[in-house]
Amino acid sequence: MAQAHFDTIEGRSLGFYALLGILGAFLLAAGLAALYMEHNGHWVTGMSNQIVWGTPHVFAVFLIVAASGALNVASIASVFGRQLYKPLARLSGLLAIALLTGGLIVLVLDLGRPDRLIEAMTYYNFKSIFAWNIFLYIGFFAVVAVYLWMMMERRMNDYTRPAGIFAFLWRLTLTTGTGSIFGFLVARDAYDTAVLAPMFIIMSFSYGLAIFMVVLLAAMRWSGRELGDVVFGRLRNLLGVFVAAVLYFVTVYHLTNLYITQRHGIEGFILLHGGQFTQMFWIGQIILGSVIPLVILFSRLGQSRAMVMLASLLVILGGVAQMYVTIIGGQAYPMPLVPGKEASSSFFDGVVASYAPSLPEAILGIGGIALALAMVVVALKILPFLPNSLADADADPHYKAT
Amino acid sequence: MSLSRREFIGIGGAAVAGMALAPGLRLVELAQARSPDEAVTSLQRWGLLVDIGKCHDCDACVTACHEENGVTGHGRPATDPQWIRKVTLKDKQSGYVQTLPVMCQHCEEPPCVDVCPTGASFKRADGIVLVDKHICIGCRYCMMACPYKARSFVHEDTTDQKPQVPRGKGTVESCTLCVHRVDVGKIPACVKACNKDGNKAMVFGDLKDPNSDIRKQLAAGVSTQLRPDLNLNTGVRYRGI
Amino acid sequence: MIRKRKSCLAIVVALLTVVGFASSAPASEAKKPERIGPTVKIHRGEKCVEDTEFMRRNHMKVILHQRDETMHQGIRTTKHSLKNCVDCHADPKTNSVLDQEGFCSSCHEFASVKIDCFSCHTDKRDKNAVAVAPFKGVAKRVQP
Ligand code: SF4
Numbered sequence: 001m002a003q004a005h006f007d008t009i010e011g012r013s014l015g016f017y018a019l020l021g022i023l024g025a026f027l028l029a030a031g032l033a034a035l036y037m038e039h040n041g042h043w044v045t046g047m048s049n050q051i052v053w054g055t056p057h058v059f060a061v062f063l064i065v066a067a068s069g070a071l072n073v074a075s076i077a078s079v080f081g082r083q084l085y086k087p088l089a090r091l092s093g094l095l096a097i098a099l100l101t102g103g104l105i106v107l108v109l110d111l112g113r114p115d116r117l118i119e120a121m122t123y124y125n126f127k128s129i130f131a132w133n134i135f136l137y138i139g140f141f142a143v144v145a146v147y148l149w150m151m152m153e154r155r156m157n158d159y160t161r162p163a164g165i166f167a168f169l170w171r172l173t174l175t176t177g178t179g180s181i182f183g184f185l186v187a188r189d190a191y192d193t194a195v196l197a198p199m200f201i202i203m204s205f206s207y208g209l210a211i212f213m214v215v216l217l218a219a220m221r222w223s224g225r226e227l228g229d230v231v232f233g234r235l236r237n238l239l240g241v242f243v244a245a246v247l248y249f250v251t252v253y254h255l256t257n258l259y260i261t262q263r264h265g266i267e268g269f270i271l272l273h274g275g276q277f278t279q280m281f282w283i284g285q286i287i288l289g290s291v292i293p294l295v296i297l298f299s300r301l302g303q304s305r306a307m308v309m310l311a312s313l314l315v316i317l318g319g320v321a322q323m324y325v326t327i328i329g330g331q332a333y334p335m336p337l338v339p340g341k342e343a344s345s346s347f348f349d350g351v352v353a354s355y356a357p358s359l360p361e362a363i364l365g366i367g368g369i370a371l372a373l374a375m376v377v378v379a380l381k382i383l384p385f386l387p388n389s390l391a392d393a394d395a396d397p398h399y400k401a402t
Numbered sequence: 403m404s405l406s407r408r409e410f411i412g413i414g415g416a417a418v419a420g421m422a423l424a425p426g427l428r429l430v431e432l433a434q435a436r437s438p439d440e441a442v443t444s445l446q447r448w449g450l451l452v453d454i455g456k457c458h459d460c461d462a463c464v465t466a467c468h469e470e471n472g473v474t475g476h477g478r479p480a481t482d483p484q485w486i487r488k489v490t491l492k493d494k495q496s497g498y499v500q501t502l503p504v505m506c507q508h509c510e511e512p513p514c515v516d517v518c519p520t521g522a523s524f525k526r527a528d529g530i531v532l533v534d535k536h537i538c539i540g541c542r543y544c545m546m547a548c549p550y551k552a553r554s555f556v557h558e559d560t561t562d563q564k565p566q567v568p569r570g571k572g573t574v575e576s577c578t579l580c581v582h583r584v585d586v587g588k589i590p591a592c593v594k595a596c597n598k599d600g601n602k603a604m605v606f607g608d609l610k611d612p613n614s615d616i617r618k619q620l621a622a623g624v625s626t627q628l629r630p631d632l633n634l635n636t637g638v639r640y641r642g643i
Numbered sequence: 644m645i646r647k648r649k650s651c652l653a654i655v656v657a658l659l660t661v662v663g664f665a666s667s668a669p670a671s672e673a674k675k676p677e678r679i680g681p682t683v684k685i686h687r688g689e690k691c692v693e694d695t696e697f698m699r700r701n702h703m704k705v706i707l708h709q710r711d712e713t714m715h716q717g718i719r720t721t722k723h724s725l726k727n728c729v730d731c732h733a734d735p736k737t738n739s740v741l742d743q744e745g746f747c748s749s750c751h752e753f754a755s756v757k758i759d760c761f762s763c764h765t766d767k768r769d770k771n772a773v774a775v776a777p778f779k780g781v782a783k784r785v786q787p
């Protein structure tokens with residue numbers, strides 16, 4: 001068995017501190033944004049009684065979904081026994097924890113009463129999928145932390161596999177739970193479908209791996225470590241498969257909806273005449289987030305690290321766009337009150353709700369990403385998460401034999 | 403007036419109290435009124451019946467509700483709360499226009515209660531769906547779940563609340579069926595206003611009491627729920643849609 | 644249902660400290676003890692619904708208990724209701740229990756214990772409340 005070597009990053013260069021500085025600035029801005037929203041109340045945001053979940057939720061759900069996906073690389077190593085991925089497992093676990101933290105913080109800071117968080121911890125409604133998610137999230141931290149410990153403490157290495165399997169099952173449940181948050185909203189046409197939960201799982205694969213690749217490519221490069229073509233090629237192909245799978249699910253989702261007459265309204269809205277949501281769907285989610293990355297990943301362009309980096313960033317962008325369309329677009333389209341009748345009122349019945357993200361909301365959301373990245377940067381310096389080398393020979397000496 | 407009536411009821415003077423009321427006011431069925439220290443039970447289920455045939459271009463119920471509950475806006479329609487609203491329905495085929503008041507439907511199977519992570523959204527034993535603002539964290543999941551847009555998030559600081567109706571920034575609120583009135587034997591403000599200044603289109607009462615006005619009226623003719631496809635068994639029923 | 648035991652405890656401890664401190668306060672602090680106890684000028688009602696000493700330590704428990712009963716079971720006895728507290732203890736000039744010399748705020752500020760009640764509940768006396776009679780079972784109130 002190849003023994004991978006890990007080391008902390010030096011973390012004394014100007015670049016390192018510059019990176020931390022930039023992330024810190026984002027965090028500070030996000031903190032101020034949250035205070036501002038909290039102090040004034042939510043009316044200063046783009047959110048309203050029509051669009052009750054806005055940009056913070058777009059980022060929060062994206063991060064939470066991506067968190068479980070980021071753990072995939074580790075799962076492939078310990079659950080499916082692929083040696084090649086083993087040196088990547090620690091970073092994968094770290095990223096999972098960091099992304100989840102980022103997402104949850106955003107979610108919490110957007111609450112109407114974040115000061116009552118203790119309430120959410122002590123009063124539970126076990127029927128609520130949301131309450132179950134709180135358990136799943138907290139459990140995820142614990143499970144992944146234990147898993148990381150098994151991996152990093154040599155005496156515990158033998159338990160890596162069971163811990164990995166457990167973490168893998170946990171993450172599947174977690175993503176299903178996150179998807180179900182929307183799946184349970186029976187009243188809204190956009191969400192009332194069984195495809196949503198599996199779709200969220202496959203989305204998590206794609207987003208998580210895209211973020212993983214960005215972080216890996218950057219970290220290896222900035223710390224002057226080698227990343228061989230073998231590992232790089234594998235990850236690239238995997239990302240390609242995931243992006244294609246998401247595209248497939250998106251197609252199925254919309255085709256299913258088109259089959260159901262009652263849902264033609266919402267489909268026409270998202271696909272054809274939904275203004276910003278239609279644009280976000282076609283330009284953001286489909287072209288930038290799926291088609292261009294697929295072209296890059298599966299063509300000769302994929303030989304270039306820079307292009308793959310670009311593709312990964314586009315997948316992330318597309319993911320945020322997809323969340324925007326799903327979460328905000330799904331709310332903007334009016335709910336039917338009485339079939340066959342057009343409703344109107346001073347409370348925006350029957351009309352498409354308008355929404356424009358406000359600056360504080362967007363900053364808060366981006367702050368979640370910054371927090372996750374900052375955690376990774378600091379953790380890399382403190383503990384040996386990053387492999388010394390992923391050069392072809394180091395990554396998997398048996399590679400050629402298999 | 404309320405206390406004296408309550409006392410009357412307490413000693414079983416239902417008939418006396420009934421007579422003391424102004425004609426035209428539909429009262430809750432007095433036999434079921436509780437004393438203040440008694441807990442609500444599931445022997446009752448409060449409900450409303452709105453006859454849309456009688457409901458015209460009038461918003462007495464809306465004004466009365468928002469006055470009674472101290473629901474005030476800030477001139478910002480997108481974020482200002484509305485506990486009850488008049489909705490205009492236009493038939494897509496014929497163009498026939500109707501109006502109806504829509505408020506929390508006090509579902510028997512309330513989706514808002516199902517999704518609420520803290521249990522702040524809850525249904526009282528007598529069927530009234532409320533938000534316990536002491537434990538509401540303002541996540542707005544209940545608003546995502548409610549099929550009727552019945553809920554509002556309090557987007558800004560509130561002051562000068564009514565003593566009986568606490569409401570505050572960062573929590574979610576909706577029609578309480580005027581629970582503070584119902585608990586002392588009065589009828590909801592909207593129903594009172596509709597009967598007084600409006601078109602007498604609303605009836606309030608106990609859906610479980612076979613002798614109640616509302617039960618009899620429901621038994622006597624067609625009525626419907628909004629979104630019956632969702633099977634929520636709403637406490638608010640409509641006639642004439 | 645689970646109570647917020649910890650926060651209650653914290654409040655109790657804080658208050659006990661204050662009460663202890665106040666009773667042993669030097670003359671220069673003479674004004675403060677006066678503000679702490681319910682010796683604040685009360686416009687209506689001569690006596691609190693419970694023993695003063697008891698209320699000093701336990702008022703938060705009393706209203707918390709009542710809060711859940713009223714909210715979830717529709718029990719609307721007035722004796723231990725927050726509304727009853729406010730109606731009785733509001734400053735006759737401002738009609739409020741907050742403000743500078745307010746019954747609730749003066750002590751809570753002194754003890755640095757945040758009150759969360761009045762972000763939703765009104766701090767003003769109900770103008771319609773006419774009479775409150777303590778110690779006669781359920782307090783009686785007549786509304787016009
Ligand atoms: S109408 Fe909406 S708020 Fe009212 S009980 Fe039903 S789901 Fe809940």
Ligand code: SF4
Nearest residue numbers: 518538539541542544
């Ligand atoms: S906003 Fe409040 S009542 Fe609504 S689901 Fe969240 S905690 Fe429950």
